[in-house]
Amino acid sequence: MMGLRSLRTIQTIQPRRSFATAAEPQKVAEKAKKKDKFTIGKDGTITVEFGVNPFRGHKLEPPPAVATTTKEELLNFFKQMTLWRRVEVAADNLYKAKQIRGFLHLYNGQEAIVAGYESVLNKDDHVITAYRCHANFMGRGGTPFEVISELTGKATGCASGKGGSMHMYKRDTNFHGGNGIVGAQVPIGAGAAFGLKYNGKPNVCIAMYGDGAANQGQNFEAFNMAALWKLPVIFVCENNKYGMGTSAERAAANTEYFTRGDAVPGLKIDAMNVLSVKSGFAFAKEWALTKGPILVEAETYRYMGHSMSDPGLAYRTRDEVAAIRAERDPIDKVKLYLLENQLATEEELKEHEKEIKRTVDEAVKKAADAPLPEAKELYTDIYTDMPYYVRHTNIEDSLVVEK
Numbered sequence: 001m002m003g004l005r006s007l008r009t010i011q012t013i014q015p016r017r018s019f020a021t022a023a024e025p026q027k028v029a030e031k032a033k034k035k036d037k038f039t040i041g042k043d044g045t046i047t048v049e050f051g052v053n054p055f056r057g058h059k060l061e062p063p064p065a066v067a068t069t070t071k072e073e074l075l076n077f078f079k080q081m082t083l084w085r086r087v088e089v090a091a092d093n094l095y096k097a098k099q100i101r102g103f104l105h106l107y108n109g110q111e112a113i114v115a116g117y118e119s120v121l122n123k124d125d126h127v128i129t130a131y132r133c134h135a136n137f138m139g140r141g142g143t144p145f146e147v148i149s150e151l152t153g154k155a156t157g158c159a160s161g162k163g164g165s166m167h168m169y170k171r172d173t174n175f176h177g178g179n180g181i182v183g184a185q186v187p188i189g190a191g192a193a194f195g196l197k198y199n200g201k202p203n204v205c206i207a208m209y210g211d212g213a214a215n216q217g218q219n220f221e222a223f224n225m226a227a228l229w230k231l232p233v234i235f236v237c238e239n240n241k242y243g244m245g246t247s248a249e250r251a252a253a254n255t256e257y258f259t260r261g262d263a264v265p266g267l268k269i270d271a272m273n274v275l276s277v278k279s280g281f282a283f284a285k286e287w288a289l290t291k292g293p294i295l296v297e298a299e300t301y302r303y304m305g306h307s308m309s310d311p312g313l314a315y316r317t318r319d320e321v322a323a324i325r326a327e328r329d330p331i332d333k334v335k336l337y338l339l340e341n342q343l344a345t346e347e348e349l350k351e352h353e354k355e356i357k358r359t360v361d362e363a364v365k366k367a368a369d370a371p372l373p374e375a376k377e378l379y380t381d382i383y384t385d386m387p388y389y390v391r392h393t394n395i396e397d398s399l400v401v402e403k
């Protein structure tokens with residue numbers, strides 16, 4: 001009897017099944033009407049005053065709702081983000097053609113975050129993220145060929161074909177991956193920032209995690225140590241509204257992620273606009289270098305499911321995804337800026353798109369012809385004093401590899 005009653009009690013307190021309010025299409029449309037104001041100076045500097053303030057602060061005064069840019073930078077944002085999305089489209093197709101096996105997490109929709117922070121970082125700054133890492137890798141200077149080779153398990157991949165989608169690294173530009181354990185990269189990022197401070201470097205580390213990962217205990221330990229030691233770290237919560245199959249609202253008692261660093265001040269940014277991301281990160285970098293850690297909540301949206309095995313529609317509606325794509329897409333936003341201010345023509349942008357498609361098609365072709373890693377690669381970059389024994393499904397096929 002007792003068991004049954006407590007079960008009923010639990011059932012009554014279950015949250016009502018509802019989709020997240022991520023899109024709120026009417027609100028989105030209303031906001032879209034409040035236009036940003038462009039002023040183009042004689043020297044080509046463009047000042048953009050945002051119609052809707054893209055910032056909110058926690059224990060800090062947010063920067064003014066303004067960004068500066070140039071025509072060249074806007075075009076560069078357009079080309080970068082289009083390239084990254086095109087690579088992901090190619091990856092999607094390769095996965096469906098069974099050329100990519102294992103995990104594949106796509107970043108479509110979130111590109112403005114990487115484009116924006118890269119516009120204020122230099123290559124001596126450090127970046128670490130979770131498993132949704134292809135754009136981060138390319139932002140640090142990685143090529144589409146290295147990404148596609150890695151995804152298809154080829155020796156020419158950025159981790160010699162041994163890491164796959166979740167484990168892309170670039171040592172020369174301080175990109176530490178590519179991490180599969182939810183939240184694990186956050187303390188590692190704080191450690192990298194400790195290294196920077198210890199060695200007296202004028203640089204920061206960006207440590208990224210998702211809204212789902214935001215509930216991990218290890219984040220709070222990292223925040224605490226970073227605050228105590230005033231580490232030059234920018235913790236970035238990419239709030240794409242969903243975890244692996246659950247909306248943020250159903251997973252977190254406090255979805256104001258920028259407030260969850262406690263003593264670490266926070267800045268929330270509209271991360272569907274690369275210019276607000278740029279301004280927000282310029283502020284955050286300065287803060288981290290002079291005052292210590294800061295927590296940036298980058299409000300964004302994930303178009304695809306969590307990974308390829310998730311169609312992404314069990315916990316949200318098709319309409320919601322379509323509304324965000326239509327109203328807030330970060331690439332369309334830059335395109336509109338360029339066109340409305342006569343900084344580029346439709347034809348020019350189409351030409352760039354075609355060129356980017358050609359680059360990615362070539363990378364796919366070249367990766368298809370690239371060799372698989374040699375068997376001995378199974379034993380490089382790992383610590384062992386065991387014989388290099390590779391076990392196959394049949395004992396007869398198993399082998400000992402030459403060191």
Ligand SMILES: Cc1ncc(C[n+]2csc(CCOP(=O)(O)OP(=O)(O)O)c2C)c(N)n1
Nearest residue numbers: 132180181182210211212213240242243244
């Ligand atoms: C410690 C740990 N728990 C669970 C998982 C399985 N898992 C992988 S991603 C994920 C959800 C993470 O969501 P979020 O942080 O919002 O990132 P997003 O996928 O939206 O980018 C879960 C539960 C894992 N990889 N590691």
Ligand SMILES: [Mg+2]
Nearest residue numbers: 210211242243
């Ligand atoms: Mg998420």
